[in-house]
Amino acid sequence: MALLPLPLARQAGQLRVPARVGWLVPRVAIGLLLLVIAAEIYVRLTAPYSLGAAGLDYRTYAAAATRQVHGLPFYPSWETSGPYDLGAFSGAVLYPPPMLLLFVPFVWLGGFLWSAIPLAIMGGVVLYHRPGPWAWAAILAFVAFSPEVQTLYWFGTPTIWIAAFVALGTVWDWPGALVLLKPAVFPFALVGVRSRSWWVALGVLGIVSLVFLPLWIQWFEVLLNARGARANLLYALGDLPLLLIPVIASFGRTRSVPGA
Secondary structure (H helix, E strand, O other), rough: OOOOOHHHHHHHHHHHHHHHHHHHHHHHHHHHHHHHHHHHHHHHOOOOOHHHHHHHHHHHHHHHHHHOOHHHHOOHHHHHOOOOEEEOOEEEEEEEHHHHHHHHHHHHHHHHHHHHHHHHHHHHHHHHOOHHHHHHHHHHHHHHHHHHHHHHHHHHHHHHHHHHHHHHHHHOHHHHHHHHHHHHHHHHOOOOOOHHHHHHHHHHHHHHHHHHHHHHHHHHHHHHHOOOOOHHHHHHHHHHHHHHHHHHHHHOOOOOOOOO
């Protein structure tokens, strides 16, 4: 009879091991991923080639917005006059006309705020959701091992604002409709689609879009004239890791969110 508790003790010990592993593994992963990210940021801040590329996409769209303000074409003539090669650094303007409402103010506000504000929104929303350890590990893995996540902020690619709208949509619903400003990633606009505020925002966006009707015609010409490997919807696949970060934070949250 004295031996009976021994198997029970072994079983109890076996049950405790997975719990310990489940607590330890994501925290170790988080620590290692933070070291990787810190090293990558250090390289970006010190490598001459990287410093030269900082704000590359911001400068492209700031220049396009400046042209529009001064009565010159928003879309360069080489995009609307005939076929052109859509290379990685072609300097092409591809966003639909309503994005001018975002581009124009940052001509004066500058490139630092252009990248810093959506980064702060993303970070604030992730912290707001208080994701669990496994969710944190997944988020940091995207930042560490997806080359596009850091590059999008470093270049000032407008996608960082689309990601900010996704993030805000996980909290207040209606900002998710603004994701449609980049039609290639339209599924992420469905964040908050069940809310009335989302549909109101969609209606307002539709009304505002009518103001830019002449530019819409040019935008379609720009898309139809594009050639090359990036001239299809698959080019947006590189944006997915960044766009998924707030979604993961929302699903992995450890706090309740009003309206969720």
